[in-house]
Structures are given as C-alpha cells and as structure tokens.
Amino acid sequence: MYDLIVAGGGAAGMMAAGFAAQRGKKVLLLEKNEQLGKKLLITGKGRCNLTNDCEIEEIIKNFPGNGKFLYSSLYSFSNWQLREFFSEWGVETKVERGGRVFPTSDSARDVVEALKKFIKNNGVEIRLKEAVEQLIVTEGEIKGAKTKKNSYSGNNLLLAVGGAAYPTTGSAGDGYRLARQTGHNIIKTGPSLVPLEVAEGWITKLQGLKLKNVTATLTIAGEEVVEEFGEMLFTHFGVSGPIILTLSRQVANNLNQELKLKINLKPALSIEQLDERLQRDFSKYSRKQFKNSLGDLLPKGLIPIIINLSSIPEDKFVNQITREERRELLKLLTELELTITGTRGFRRAIVTAGGVDTEEIDPSTLESKLVEGLYFAGELVDVDAYTGGFNLQAAFSMGYVVGNQVT
Ligand SMILES: Cc1cc2nc3c(=O)[nH]c(=O)nc-3n(C[C@H](O)[C@H](O)[C@H](O)COP(=O)(O)OP(=O)(O)OC[C@H]3O[C@@H](n4cnc5c(N)ncnc54)[C@H](O)[C@@H]3O)c2cc1C
Known part of the structure; x- marks a missing residue:
C-alpha cells in the first residue's frame, strides 16, 4: 500500500515523488519508458531552459488563457525556489537573454541526473517500463493503478504523464484517456509551439x-x-x-x-x-x-x-x-x-494546448474535484505557455505542490 503512486517520471512526476518521499511518504513512481526524464533531456536543445528569471506575475502572463490557475502553484514553489532547489542538488544556473534560465553547464542531462538523485536519495521506489493502463477508483476514491504486469494499491495517485506533444519521448496522450476514465472533461487538445x-x-x-x-x-x-x-x-x-x-x-x-x-x-x-x-x-x-x-x-x-x-x-x-x-x-x-x-502537428510540437479541465481541479492542492486522492500535474492539465522556461516551471511547481500535499 503506497501513500502516493506517481504515474510519469518527467518534470512534474519526479518533483512530486521526491518531495512526498522527503516527507516520509511511501512513494511508487511508474514510468513507461526505460529511463526517467526522456523529454527533459531534449528541452532547450539539450540545454534545458528550466525556468525564467522574471516576476511570478510575468510568468502567469506567459500562459495564454489559463495562467491564473497556476497562481497557487507558482507562489508555493517559485522560480527562485526552483533555482535554489537545483543548486542544492548540484546544478548551478545562469540567466540568458529574455530571462531564460539554464544550467551553467548547458547540460539538460545534469538536470535529469539531479532529479534522479533527489528521488533515489529520498527512497522513491522506481519502476521503469511500466505504463499505467488503468486507474482503480471505488466510490469516488482512488485506490490504485494497473499496469500490464501488476496492480498497485495507493491512497493517492498523481497523473503526471505529460501531454501529447513529441510522443517519441513517451508522453503520447495516455493521460487524457486515463482522466476521461475517471469522469474528467478534457478541453480540446492541439499542438502548440509548433x-x-x-x-x-x-x-x-x-x-x-x-x-x-x-x-x-x-x-x-x-x-x-x-x-x-x-x-x-x-x-x-x-x-x-x-x-x-x-x-x-x-x-x-x-x-x-x-x-x-x-x-x-x-x-x-x-x-x-x-x-x-x-x-x-x-x-x-x-x-x-x-x-x-x-x-x-x-x-x-x-x-x-x-x-x-x-x-x-x-x-x-x-x-x-x-x-x-x-x-x-x-x-x-x-x-x-x-x-x-x-x-x-503533435509530432513536432513543443507543448500541448488543452488538456484536463482546470474547473475540475482544486488549484491550491491540484486534487481532482471528482475523485478523492487523484491529482494532476504538468502538461496534462489545460495550461500551456510560450517559450522561455515557463512550461517546465509550471510542471515543477505543480509537482512540488502535490508532493507536499498528499497525506
Ligand atoms: C523539443 C522540446 C523542447 C522543450 N524545451 C523546453 C524548454 O527548454 N523549457 C520549457 O519550459 N519547456 C520545454 N519543453 C516543454 C516541456 O518539456 C514540457 O512541458 C514538460 O516536460 C512537461 O512536463 P510533464 O512532467 O508534464 O511531462 P513529461 O516531461 O512529458 O513527462 C511525462 C512522463 O510520463 C511518462 N508516461 C507517459 N504515459 C505514461 C503512462 N501511461 N504510464 C507511466 N508513465 C507514462 C512519459 O514517458 C514521460 O516520461 C520542450 C518540449 C519539447 C518537446
């Protein structure tokens, strides 16, 4: 029995898993790929533009349409806190034109390695090559998840399986199907930054x-x-x-x-x-x-x-x-x-516009309003930004919120 099952080992999922485990929670991370953070590795042309050095209000303005949903997440875990976090885990950062923040080493791999160290040191149990295929919900409460190989029980589950952009990285739209299964509305998706x-x-x-x-x-x-x-x-x-x-x-x-x-x-x-x-x-x-x-x-x-x-x-x-x-x-x-x-198309898009309807998610906890114990974070949610490090900041902030939320 896990306190938190995280589906998706990308930006949002690793952040959530690590912070929950740091608080002593028993956490299982299920990742479809044979490795964690596959998309992260190609962000910012391999340099990972992980956030932007601007005011939070400015970050929100860079989300056309739905930025306000992110207020709580961004104030809970700001761009400054994110940079501090990475510094603690050995990744120093620098600011470039337009406030874009990159690792000083110019290596997205360093970002992924830091996140892997963070979750491993905090005791997250990691299962690779296991895609979540079905969520188990009984009487409006999440009970666990099924993969092809296993069935896992948990009191809380975070869906952080990404959107539908660049499907070769693993985020191929599974989340929309899983969210629909639990009764959630999906705002029409489309490729953006394409x-x-x-x-x-x-x-x-x-x-x-x-x-x-x-x-x-x-x-x-x-x-x-x-x-x-x-x-x-x-x-x-x-x-x-x-x-x-x-x-x-x-x-x-x-x-x-x-x-x-x-x-x-x-x-x-x-x-x-x-x-x-x-x-x-x-x-x-x-x-x-x-x-x-x-x-x-x-x-x-x-x-x-x-x-x-x-x-x-x-x-x-x-x-x-x-x-x-x-x-x-x-x-x-x-x-x-x-x-x-x-x-x-999605094949070459950087992000997905649309996604899980934010009307059905509590913005301060990111818990579903329909299914107790079910959380959403990252690109799967109906939020998407322009280029500049905003999409990753949103995913990291949302992951942090869930990691600090689950009981
Ligand atoms: C080429 C490219 C460059 C980019 N550059 C930047 C940049 O520099 N700065 C920026 O801010 N944003 C950038 N982005 C966007 C950014 O990478 C995403 O918005 C961000 O990674 C979303 O994080 P996430 O955790 O929601 O999803 P992801 O990082 O996509 O992680 C989701 C994970 O879930 C896994 N998964 C999928 N389905 C399942 C399943 N059924 N079960 C278990 N696991 C599953 C996937 O394999 C994946 O590892 C870029 C995107 C692309 C494609």
Whole structure:
C-alpha cells in the first residue's frame, strides 16, 4: 500500500515523488519508458531552459488563457525556489537573454541526473517500463493503478504523464484517456509551439536562413490577429523560430480558415524611412542592375526571392526603376506574404494546448474535484505557455505542490 503512486517520471512526476518521499511518504513512481526524464533531456536543445528569471506575475502572463490557475502553484514553489532547489542538488544556473534560465553547464542531462538523485536519495521506489493502463477508483476514491504486469494499491495517485506533444519521448496522450476514465472533461487538445507549413515553393531555397528583428503578423480570414517581433527561421517545409512558435497556438485553433503570415523585414523603419533608405541605396548603386542593388538591405539568400516576387526585371538598371516599382518593392519588404497550410502537428510540437479541465481541479492542492486522492500535474492539465522556461516551471511547481500535499 503506497501513500502516493506517481504515474510519469518527467518534470512534474519526479518533483512530486521526491518531495512526498522527503516527507516520509511511501512513494511508487511508474514510468513507461526505460529511463526517467526522456523529454527533459531534449528541452532547450539539450540545454534545458528550466525556468525564467522574471516576476511570478510575468510568468502567469506567459500562459495564454489559463495562467491564473497556476497562481497557487507558482507562489508555493517559485522560480527562485526552483533555482535554489537545483543548486542544492548540484546544478548551478545562469540567466540568458529574455530571462531564460539554464544550467551553467548547458547540460539538460545534469538536470535529469539531479532529479534522479533527489528521488533515489529520498527512497522513491522506481519502476521503469511500466505504463499505467488503468486507474482503480471505488466510490469516488482512488485506490490504485494497473499496469500490464501488476496492480498497485495507493491512497493517492498523481497523473503526471505529460501531454501529447513529441510522443517519441513517451508522453503520447495516455493521460487524457486515463482522466476521461475517471469522469474528467478534457478541453480540446492541439499542438502548440509548433513549426508551420506554408504553400510557397520558394521557401525551400531559404532553408536555414534566420531573420532577426523582424515582425510576423498572423491574419485569419483577412483579420490581423496577432503580431510578434523577434527571430524566425526558414525551413524546408515552412517557418519556425521563436516568433513563429508563439503565433502557432492561434494557427492550430483555426486551421479551417484562411491563414496568412505577413513578414515585415524592416519593422524598425516607417514606410517613409524605408523609402528614404531604399532611395539612398538606389543612388549609391544607380549604375548597377537591380539584382546587384539590395546587398546592403537584405541577407544574401533573400535577394533573389524578393527580386523574383517583384515585377521589376532583375537586369533593369537601378536608375531606371520607377517610383511605382519602388512602392511595390516597399510592400514586399514590409508585407512579405506566406500562406499557412498547416502545422507540423503533435509530432513536432513543443507543448500541448488543452488538456484536463482546470474547473475540475482544486488549484491550491491540484486534487481532482471528482475523485478523492487523484491529482494532476504538468502538461496534462489545460495550461500551456510560450517559450522561455515557463512550461517546465509550471510542471515543477505543480509537482512540488502535490508532493507536499498528499497525506
Ligand atoms: C523539443 C522540446 C523542447 C522543450 N524545451 C523546453 C524548454 O527548454 N523549457 C520549457 O519550459 N519547456 C520545454 N519543453 C516543454 C516541456 O518539456 C514540457 O512541458 C514538460 O516536460 C512537461 O512536463 P510533464 O512532467 O508534464 O511531462 P513529461 O516531461 O512529458 O513527462 C511525462 C512522463 O510520463 C511518462 N508516461 C507517459 N504515459 C505514461 C503512462 N501511461 N504510464 C507511466 N508513465 C507514462 C512519459 O514517458 C514521460 O516520461 C520542450 C518540449 C519539447 C518537446
């Protein structure tokens, strides 16, 4: 008989298991994979952006939709406490651009090893390669869980099996099925922080090109819905990079509508300023052909694309370019249009939007309002954030709350 059974050995599950065991509870951790923290290992491109060095209010603002649910968890175990925790377990951290916190060693493995040490030193019983297949509930109370091999009894059970994003890491959506089995409502799930596919064939020629300090504006059925400023990346299928990932949540929710991206390559300049800039470049290169006049303004790879998209012949001499043609060019530079055809799906998404309905979870304890002794933590719950370390902070904080809660 366990005091707590934890399903899922990821960020939330390991945190919960370790803290409960530290309080003297008898804890069993069941993990589907042959190893713990498989997803953690690939976070932050292997460097693990484990939290963000900002105010808690700011963390909450980075959760579109449902951030308020996390108030209690984040104040119970803040970003500062998380960094202190990792420091105690041998992982020093550093702050980078945008407040992103990483291990000083730049190694996600160090984060996973610290968590493993934390749970092992506190006596958590770990069973790998055992997926929870069924929850045992009697008269509204959790009684345990079944795997293919065994049946386990427990007074409390935490479902921390993650969402449906990047299923190769183990979090393949099992939690939604298990939560539904116990009567919970699942808010429609969709991939978020996901690269986007576009229709324009020329995109393939730009594969690998990174643009900094640009804006991307998403339009849905002709309406501008959101604009992001920062860095983006062209890929063989479309676009990715921080500002695209941030926009992607809205895309996944509106795939049945006409979706366009407008890229402003020079957002720091007004149209008038950009026109002046263009005229300066054109007088500098007045005796050159159009194709040789944009080198000061654009990255090399983009020049042939912009030239092809414009109606100006590439061999036209710059001093013969008309005002109308310049206007057309200005539009291309400030509203380079891409037609979104889809997302890369759960397979390539960083997080899952949607999940277990927060209306059915007590925000201060994370216990189910429907089943006594059943808890939820991490990405499985209907909370998801933008990039910056917020998703992991939420998972760690929620895990901490459950670990300190169970009796
Ligand atoms: C490529 C990538 C990069 C990312 N980078 C960052 C980043 O730098 N910063 C950030 O904040 N967030 C990042 N994220 C998001 C972050 O990793 C997740 O939001 C976070 O790991 C969620 O934690 P969790 O504990 O809820 O789930 P997970 O970490 O996914 O853990 C769930 C665990 O449950 C196990 N499991 C699944 N089903 C069962 C079952 N039936 N029985 C038993 N065990 C089961 C899984 O194998 C897994 O080990 C990234 C995600 C991806 C995919």
